Amino acid sequence: MDVRAAAEADADGIRTVARASLDASYADALGDDAIAGLLDEWYDPARLADRIDAESVFYVVAAVDGEVVGFAEVELDEPNESAAEIQWLHVHPDRRGEGVGVALLERAEERALERGANRVEGVVLAANDAGNEFYRSHGYERIGTHTVEVGGESFDEHAYGKRRDADGPGDFLEAHDLDGDTVYVALDERERGSAAPFYVAYTDRERENRYGYYCSNCGSFDTVMDSMERVECGDCENSRKPSRWDSAYL
Numbered sequence: 065m066d067v068r069a070a071a072e073a074d075a076d077g078i079r080t081v082a083r084a085s086l087d088a089s090y091a092d093a094l095g096d097d098a099i100a101g102l103l104d105e106w107y108d109p110a111r112l113a114d115r116i117d118a119e120s121v122f123y124v125v126a127a128v129d130g131e132v133v134g135f136a137e138v139e140l141d142e143p144n145e146s147a148a149e150i151q152w153l154h155v156h157p158d159r160r161g162e163g164v165g166v167a168l169l170e171r172a173e174e175r176a177l178e179r180g181a182n183r184v185e186g187v188v189l190a191a192n193d194a195g196n197e198f199y200r201s202h203g204y205e206r207i208g209t210h211t212v213e214v215g216g217e218s219f220d221e222h223a224y225g226k227r228r229d230a231d232g233p234g235d236f237l238e239a240h241d242l243d244g245d246t247v248y249v250a251l252d253e254r255e256r257g258s259a260a261p262f263y264v265a266y267t268d269r270e271r272e273n274r275y276g277y278y279c280s281n282c283g284s285f286d287t288v289m290d291s292m293e294r295v296e297c298g299d300c301e302n303s304r305k306p307s308r309w310d311s312a313y314l
Contacts, residue, residue, distance in 0.1 A: 067167045069175075070116055070123035070135065077132025078125065079107045085154035093191055098214050106152070122179075124171045126155075126164045134164040136172045140179055141261050141280070147251070148176035150186035169202060173226070183227040183236070183251055190220035199224040207236070207252035225252045237269060240278070242285060249278045255295060257281060259302040262295050 070078065086099050094102075105111075115121050115137070126134040134155035141147040150172060155164045176184050188195035190209065200206070204224035212221045227236050236252040250271060253264035260281035267273040277287040279297040286298035295304035 065133075065162075065164065065167060066127045067171045068125060068127070070125045072113060072116055074123070074125050074127075074132055074135075075109065075112050075116065077127075078112065078123065078135050079103075079109075081132055081135060081154050081156045082107050082152070084156050084158075088157040089192065090189075093189070093219070094214055094217075098217075102214075122175055124168055124175065126168055128159070133159040134168055136168045138172050138176060138184075140176070140181060146180065146182055146280070147254070147261065148172075148179070148181040148184045150184065153186070165198060166202070169198075183225055185223060185225045185252075185254075187221050187223045190222050196222055196224075202226075205236075205252070227251065240265075240285075247275050247278075247285065255304050257295075257297075257302045257304055259300065262287065262297075262302070262304055 083103055086102060091099055116123055120140045122138050122140075124136045124138070125132050134153075136153040137151045139149050139151055141149070150169075153165060153168055153172070155168070173184055185207070186199060186204065188199065190196070196206075204226045206222055207225040208223040209220055210223070211218050213219075225236065236250060238249045238251055240247045240249055245267070248266045248269055248271075250264045250266060255262040255264075255277070257279070260279070262277040262279055265275040265278045265285060267275050276285060277289070277295055278285055279287055279300065279302050281302040282297065282300040284297055284299040287295055288298060289295050297303070
């Protein structure tokens with residue numbers, strides 16, 4: 065098995081694996097219409113070509129005899145690329161149980177570390193027992209649960225995270241000095257931003273007293289949330305994006 069960075073020539077293979085994987089894993093839970101919508105949204109040829117060429121995104125593919133049998137799509141947070149999110153990890157149903165998912169996960173983590181990320185995150189539907197166990201068995205902690213809308217229906221989704229750097233595993237809390245006081249930024253509690261993520265900040269390591277949000281785009285704690293729960297940074301134009309379904313099947 066060859067595990068490597070994806071090239072433009074792998075696009076058809078990636079789409080084929082995604083279709084087979086989604087059909088096998090999610091058709092019963094989501095329905096055929098939702099699966100078709102996901103394929104159109106995520107694996108449209110033009111979008112896929114753009115993503116393969118994007119600086120902030122990388123794909124890792126697993127190939128056997130030149131045929132793509134699995135892939136991982138990973139997006140790095142801009143601008144500092146300190147976090148990497150596994151948006152999809154698909155293995156063709158005919159190749160599951162052969163170690164393809166493990167090989168893809170390990171290579172994705174290696175590439176993320178090479179790019180400067182010190183933590184990797186992934187999400188999986190709560191009903192996907194195999195996917196949840198996969199993350200747990202490879203050193204990931206469950207860092208949150210939220211509800212997602214797919215095909216007009218609501219589903220619980222679990223988020224997992226692993227923090228590491230060149231010296232090994234690390235803590236998810238990052239201490240910041242703020243006017244002589246210490247504020248702890250929870251790197252495992254993230255909200256999407258238009259320019260970079262927002263992270264929840266606390267005044268204590270036990271996470272009992274919430275301070276607010278930390279803007280990773282400019283390093284500011286000057287953030288506000290309005291009555292519609294929209295978060296904005298007062299020092300730059302970063303604002304919270306609506307959530308979207310970024311699922312992974314392992």
